[in-house]
Amino acid sequence: MRKNAVVIRDLRVVRGDRTVIDGLRLDVPAGSVVGLLGPSGSGKTTLMRAVVGVQDKVTGTVEVLDDVAGSPALRHRVGYMTQDASVYTDLTVVQNLRYFAALAGVPSPGKAVADAVAVVDLGGHEKQRVGTLSGGERSRVSLAAALVGDPELLVLDEPTVGLDPVLRRDLWAVFRRLSAEGRTLLVSSHVMDEATQCDRLLLMRAGGLVADTTPDELLTSTGAPDAERAFLALIDAADAGSATADAGPAGTHEETAR
Numbered sequence: 001m002r003k004n005a006v007v008i009r010d011l012r013v014v015r016g017d018r019t020v021i022d023g024l025r026l027d028v029p030a031g032s033v034v035g036l037l038g039p040s041g042s043g044k045t046t047l048m049r050a051v052v053g054v055q056d057k058v059t060g061t062v063e064v065l066d067d068v069a070g071s072p073a074l075r076h077r078v079g080y081m082t083q084d085a086s087v088y089t090d091l092t093v094v095q096n097l098r099y100f101a102a103l104a105g106v107p108s109p110g111k112a113v114a115d116a117v118a119v120v121d122l123g124g125h126e127k128q129r130v131g132t133l134s135g136g137e138r139s140r141v142s143l144a145a146a147l148v149g150d151p152e153l154l155v156l157d158e159p160t161v162g163l164d165p166v167l168r169r170d171l172w173a174v175f176r177r178l179s180a181e182g183r184t185l186l187v188s189s190h191v192m193d194e195a196t197q198c199d200r201l202l203l204m205r206a207g208g209l210v211a212d213t214t215p216d217e218l219l220t221s222t223g224a225p226d227a228e229r230a231f232l233a234l235i236d237a238a239d240a241g242s243a244t245a246d247a248g249p250a251g252t253h254e255e256t257a258r
């Protein structure tokens with residue numbers, strides 16, 4: 001079995017006229033649930049887009065399941081749930097999932113669609129048009145669309161946003177089960193108690209990696225009582241470090257400005 005599902009070296013991404021990721025290096029171990037955390041705008045979505053291969057202006061190496069990110073051979077092996085629901089509002093739940101199953105070349109779409117509906121707990125809504133679903137239900141259809149092709153790697157951009165605590169708990173149980181079956185999950189989140197459910201945590205700030213750690217290490221290294229305060233401690237430490245670096249020795253500013 002391969003060691004890492006994703007290997008990233010020297011990743012640099014320019015969006016608009018800004019370098020939003022600069023020199024990122026990380027591995028996502030195969031078969032694990034890896035949480036991607038970081039303040040708003042720190043580059044989580046950009047990193048996920050680079051892993052899926054839909055991001056422009058990417059330099060460096062992004063290797064996914066031993067292939068180059070975005071290569072056609074990976075299309076059926078990587079499932080991606082975007083932050084905004086990416087399903088068709090004028091189709092029903094089942095019509096959407098059948099469509100995504102067909103795109104993924106699923107051999108038995110009927111069963112795959114039924115399984116995906118069950119996993120995201122949308123039984124009873126199969127024939128409902130997605131446009132008439134609640135926000136949380138709609139995002140679960142997006143998650144089902146990412147799952148329906150039975151991918152080896154799932155890249156999920158804030159899959160639990162807007163969901164109630166019961167559904168969030170149930171979905172994390174699903175994520176754990178999918179990883180126990182050998183799949184790899186890269187999951188971004190703003191909810192810190194979800195961090196404790198991950199095998200590893202990647203903490204981003206300003207397009208760079210502040211920590212590549214485990215939930216236990218996060219708590220012991222910061223001495224914080226919970227994941228939220230540990231996260232804030234690391235971000236504050238990184239901000240203080242960058243402020244010191246910005247102030248720099250006398251003359252540094254002037255040289256940078258040139």
Ligand SMILES: Nc1ncnc2c1ncn2[C@@H]1O[C@H](COP(=O)(O)OP(=O)(O)OP(=O)(O)O)[C@@H](O)[C@H]1O
Nearest residue numbers: 015016017018020039040041042043044045046047
């Ligand atoms: N098309 C664009 N042009 C210029 N800057 C962009 C563009 N798209 C994104 N950015 C910038 O890139 C940075 C990283 O954005 P990204 O969406 O990856 O952050 P994020 O960590 O996912 O944020 P959030 O948690 O709010 O979703 C942000 O500062 C954002 O403003």
